[in-house]
Amino acid sequence: MVAANLLGSIAKGSAAHAHTSAWIVSVLRKRISEGKLTPGSKLSEQSLSEALGVSRNTLREAFAVLSAESVITRIPNRGVFVTEPTVNDVREIYRVRQFIEPAAVLWATPSSDQYAEMHEIVEAALSAKAAGAVGAMANANQRLHQAIVGMCGSPTLDEVMERVLAQMRLVFYSMSSTPDFHSHYVERNAALVQLIGDGKREEAAGELREYLESAEAELLSHVVNR
Helix, strand or coil: CHHHHHHHHHHHHCCHHHCCHHHHHHHHHHHHHCCCCCCCCEECHHHHHHHHCCCHHHHHHHHHHHHHCCCEEEECCCEEEECCCCHHHHHHHHHHHHHHHHHHHHHCCCCHHHHHHHHHHHHHHHHHHHHCCHHHHHHHHHHHHHHHHHCCCCHHHHHHHHHHHHHHHHHHHHHCCCCCCCHHHHHHHHHHHHHHHCCCHHHHHHHHHHHHHHHHHHHHHHHHHC
8 A cells, every 4th residue: 555655656657668577676676765665564566566557477577676686575475575684684785885886986987967966965965964854864875875886887887786775775774763873974975075076086985985884883783783
C-alpha cells in the first residue's frame, strides 16, 4: 500500500518503453537512496506491479537484481523487504567507496557545470544544517557523493555509485538516535569541494579517505550497538 502511493506518480509520468526490469531497479534504488523506502519496508508485488504498470514477472526480475545487490531481502512465506544492513554490509559499502571516491577526486577534472552543482549542493547542506533539517542534510550528502563520482563521466561508475548510495541510505537509518551525525560532515563536505575547486587533488583525496574512515567507524559502532 505504501509502495503504491509512493510510486504511482512515477508510473504516470513514465514512458511505456521504460517499463523494463532495469528501469524498475533504477526506480527502486532511487527511492531507497532518497529515503522514501526504509529498512524493513515490505514491497508488495501486487501494489508495485499496479503502481509501475508492469507484470509481476518483470517485477520479480528486478527484485532478483536488487537482492543480489543486498538492497532487498526475500523472506520465505513472508515476502520481500527492504534490507536492514549488517556490520559486514557497512564494511563492504565503505570498501567500495574508499576505492572509487578518492580516485575520482584525484584523477577526474570537474566541468564548470559539475563544480557549480557541487557548490549548490554544499550551500543546500549548510542551509539544512542551520535549519536543523536532518533529512535535507542526508539528501545533500547523497547528492554530493554521487556528483563526485559523476566527475568521471562514466555511466558504469555512476550506476555502481547509485547502488552504493541506495545501501548507504539504509545504513543511515541506524543513526536515527544520533540526529547530529550528518551535521559534522557538512563542513567537511564544504571543505572538500573547496579543495577540488582549488585544484588541490592530492590533498582533497587524502581528506576524503580520512573522512570515509571516520564515517565508517562511527556507523559501525551504531550498527553493532543497535
